[in-house]
Amino acid sequence: MKVCTDACVLGAAAELAAATRILDVGTGTGLLALMAAQRNATAHMEAVELEPQAAAQAAANAARSPWADRVRIHALSLAAFAATAPAPFDHILCNPPFFRHSLRSPDAARTTARHAAPDTLSFGELAAFAATFLTPDGQLTVLLPPPEMQHFEREASLAGLFVASRLILCHRPGSKPLRHVTRFSRAATAALSQPLPIHEEASEAYSAPFRDLLRDFYLAF
Template sequence: MANTYFQFKQFRINQHQCAMKVCTDSCVFGAYVEVKQAKRVLDIGTGTGLLALMAAQRSGAVVEAVEINPEAQVQAAQNFTESPWADRLKLYPMPLQEFAKTSTQQYDVILSNPPFFLASLKSDDAAKNTAKHTGDLLFEDILKFAQKHLTEHGKLYLLLPPTEASHFAALAKAHALYLTETLEVYTRTGGKCIRHVQTYTFASAEKAVTNRLDIREEDGKTYTTDFTALLRDYYLIF
């Protein structure tokens, strides 16, 4: 069966029960976020557990994860248990809204690759709709949670398409969270920008820093030096 798992250098992502499989932009996101100094990390909408596992690999942090989908909960739990960092990974099988009612923990890093298509048409696949649309996990819920549970100097990271990223940035200001850095992710040199990796803090910046990452060279086949360097600790091919 195709796509039953994705093998990284230090862990495996079993994904046959999940609607959303491992994808390149999620790997970029997981490798980009700063977690080395973090003591506690939260992954909102963990899916297969990919981002939580990437954070655990390059930090000594306790990494917690929230997931609403029953099939993804089973898959993430398996991936956590089979990883080298099982003792530092904890899954909460519930919606963020429910988790927020009882959580008293503070996090140095909160990250999320949330449901994001605000205006696009939904598919006939209910699981994919839950994973890709904001109907079940609203941006406001992420912001309310971060405002309350992010440490003073903590960072909130989001992976979103450009349009939704602009929308989130506007909403964030009302919660005293400010966009300080954006990594624009392009399919290839001269290609299309497909995602923004956004960094938010409680300290506003005079002007947010914008950087660019091209996944492939202009030929559309060869990985760029920057992409290779970013994913070197994870991808078997590098």
Template sequence: MFRFKQFTIHQDRAAMKVCTDSCVLGAYAELGTGGRLLDIGTGTGLLALMAAQRTPTARINAVEIDQAAFGQATDNVSDSPFSDRVRVIQGRIQTFSAEPYDRILCNPPFYTNHLRSPDQAINRALHNDELPFEELITSVVRLLKPEGQFWVLLPPSEMQRLVVIAEKAGLHPYQQLEVRHNDTKPVFRTIAGFVFDRFAPPKIEQLSIFNPDGKLYTESFRQLLQPFYLNF
């Protein structure tokens, strides 16, 4: 169980647990002030609930393929203050149909041809067999408004692959956040915002989670997660 300031995430039935980088995505992505928002592969419902806290008038759909995770997310949403604005839907995003969204969020599975777990739910959450990048981008292009934004979290090498696929489909990165454990470590996650129109190279920002001692959080990280973390 992971308690945030305004909601609680139970995660005993979901393969994808709460992680720091996903929290950074939920806090950093530009969500606007309302409208329609889609969370692809919601897992526990974390990103959908963070988005609901940040955008008091947004209507949010959260799609999840795994039965156990769908049930977990449904319960987490039902127990939250945002249950009237967040709807959890079980199904494949490739066949999901809805009116276009203003914002789409995704923390997708990204492992390809890696060692598998005996637990199929873990494989579904971590490996991209069920949602290859090409199918993810096709779904985003189909479901995103022309003026909308798509926000995604990936390791740097996988983000490079996704950018190539996205640009062929007409989506272009306009803003990126490079995340490090601390200033002495390499970038281990990249968060990117994509739009259909590109006017300039993407704006690139940096975030270190910890100070160089590896123990204390940086002030930038504390400010970003302050609305959510109980200890900030």
């Protein structure tokens, strides 16, 4: 799971301009941490990754990037990272494992990346961590399919985090939602929702909003 459209949308859409400390939970190959470093020229990025080979590749990718001095990879579980008592974060990003009931892949690493607890990270653990380690005005942005996001929203509210906005990713205008990119904060306010179609209505061409969002990251644009 090196790079996928979903994660690129999360990395490009998260509100990071005011952040000075950003955490990427389950960084994989470091995609979100590196996108955050590209978008915010002064913030420091921490990234945690449980799977050793992915963490090693993330560290190598960060070292080769122009932002090597601002990206730090931790080959740890989230619980182990929490035990280090990190300083609070202004923004936490996470594209968590989310397939709870579907068929496991024969590739163990792919299963770890895609499937939710008990294999790896539970939604409750992620929400509780964010509630503990976000600054008072900090934000958590999470990418999940709509059914799993409903589950995560319940866990987040129990931890004292509430939906601030939703970006609804779909194939085409009016089509079934594929993913929600949802931003959480400590303030309970009316949530704003916005659709983001990947393609134009009647063709395989990328939509104008999708191209505008990913322009700084997709070489084809």
